[in-house]
Amino acid sequence: MLDEIKAKLKEKGFRLTPQRQAIISLVINPGPKLTAAEIWGLLRPKHPDMSLDTVYRNLTLLTELGVLIPIAGAGKDGTRYEPVTHSRHHHHIVCLKCGEAACIDTCPINPQFLATVQNQGYQLLRHNLELFGLCARCKPEDRCYV
Amino acid sequence: MLDEIKAKLKEKGFRLTPQRQAIISLVINPGPKLTAAEIWGLLRPKHPDMSLDTVYRNLTLLTELGVLIPIAGAGKDGTRYEPVTHSRHHHHIVCLKCGEAACIDTCPINPQFLATVQNQGYQLLRHNLELFGLCARCKPEDRCYV
DNA sequence: AGTTTAAATAGGAATGTTCTTATTTGGGGG
DNA sequence: CCCCCAAATAAGAACATTCCTATTTAAACT
Numbered sequence: 001m002l003d004e005i006k007a008k009l010k011e012k013g014f015r016l017t018p019q020r021q022a023i024i025s026l027v028i029n030p031g032p033k034l035t036a037a038e039i040w041g042l043l044r045p046k047h048p049d050m051s052l053d054t055v056y057r058n059l060t061l062l063t064e065l066g067v068l069i070p071i072a073g074a075g076k077d078g079t080r081y082e083p084v085t086h087s088r089h090h091h092h093i094v095c096l097k098c099g100e101a102a103c104i105d106t107c108p109i110n111p112q113f114l115a116t117v118q119n120q121g122y123q124l125l126r127h128n129l130e131l132f133g134l135c136a137r138c139k140p141e142d143r144c145y146v
Numbered sequence: 147m148l149d150e151i152k153a154k155l156k157e158k159g160f161r162l163t164p165q166r167q168a169i170i171s172l173v174i175n176p177g178p179k180l181t182a183a184e185i186w187g188l189l190r191p192k193h194p195d196m197s198l199d200t201v202y203r204n205l206t207l208l209t210e211l212g213v214l215i216p217i218a219g220a221g222k223d224g225t226r227y228e229p230v231t232h233s234r235h236h237h238h239i240v241c242l243k244c245g246e247a248a249c250i251d252t253c254p255i256n257p258q259f260l261a262t263v264q265n266q267g268y269q270l271l272r273h274n275l276e277l278f279g280l281c282a283r284c285k286p287e288d289r290c291y292v
Numbered sequence: 293a294g295t296t297t298a299a300a301t302a303g304g305a306a307t308g309t310t311c312t313t314a315t316t317t318g319g320g321g322g
Numbered sequence: 323c324c325c326c327c328a329a330a331t332a333a334g335a336a337c338a339t340t341c342c343t344a345t346t347t348a349a350a351c352t
Contacts, residue, residue, distance in 0.1 A: 013328090015330065036308080053331085053332075057330080077307090104263065108256045122241075123280040125279045126277075127276065127277045128278070130273065132271050133271045136268070159299085196301085197302045198339090200301060203340095
């Protein structure tokens with residue numbers, strides 16, 4: 001996994017700085033999905049001079065490289081990043097009450113539809129589907145968002 | 147249109163303040179989709195004391211009422227809001243180069259899929275699909291985001 | 293018209309994220 | 323081994339958005 005990422009970086013002309021390596025090795029772990037601020041906090045002991053912007057910059061890069069998936073709108077504390085663990089393309093559902101994000105392992109978008117859009121002149125690069133609702137634990141709450 | 151919105155507000159116990167009325171009558175116009183800051187700027191002559199937070203608060207409310215659709219990630223200057231003109235549920239495609247957002251008038255999501263998610267314990271309230279790519283004008287550019 | 297009360301507001305502080313700029317550095321080539 | 327330069331960085335300013343709190347106000351009910 002890590003070697004794959006290093007190869008991908010080299011191939012595209014990106015460097016492997018100590019900061020970048022630290023961020024990558026933290027973020028490719030399975031386990032809780034982290035925010036930029038959390039990553040920064042965890043790395044501070046070993047990299048006391050690392051700026052928060054560096055974390056953001058690298059998370060964006062890793063997203064563009066297809067290594068991470070950003071999960072926006074989950075919880076009040078910002079975007080969380082999930083490693084792409086060889087798994088196929090998928091999406092997420094976010095609970096509007098507790099902020100918990102869960103994976104949905106199928107993409108419900110008609111592939112034919114994507115082809116139609118391409119035929120209309122667009123070059124599609126990616127898409128993002130977010131489902132919002134209330135999870136089983138929070139469902140009793142009845143605030144209506146529609 | 148305006149009367150419909152007023153009725154919906156009254157029905158749900160929301161008030162009709164001068165600021166809210168001004169925001170609504172500006173935002174339901176067809177034409178360029180506006181950002182919160184732009185709306186604030188346009189209303190400042192008549193409402194010099196209106197706070198930007200009021201604009202955001204009302205845009206959020208109108209979104210929850212189904213009057214507006216937020217289009218995030220289009221351009222560098224923040225979320226733009228589009229009035230729901232009686233039209234059916236739809237989505238957008240955003241050009242990653244010029245930021246232009248276009249409407250896609252069909253929802254390519256399998257309704258059966260949504261039912262499956264509900265059966266798994268979630269109460270779905272809304273969903274958001276954003277397509278990202280390069281529009282016909284910007285297509286020659288070949289920066290790869292995947 | 294006067295009272296009441298929850299909703300809405302202004303103002304400012306706080307938060308998450310991106311941008312700017314000057315400086316440093318990884319890593320390829322002489 | 324040293325030079326070079328584009329890539330990456332730190333630091334802090336800037337930006338979009340949300341939160342907090344004290345004050346005002348729409349509108350329902352006398």
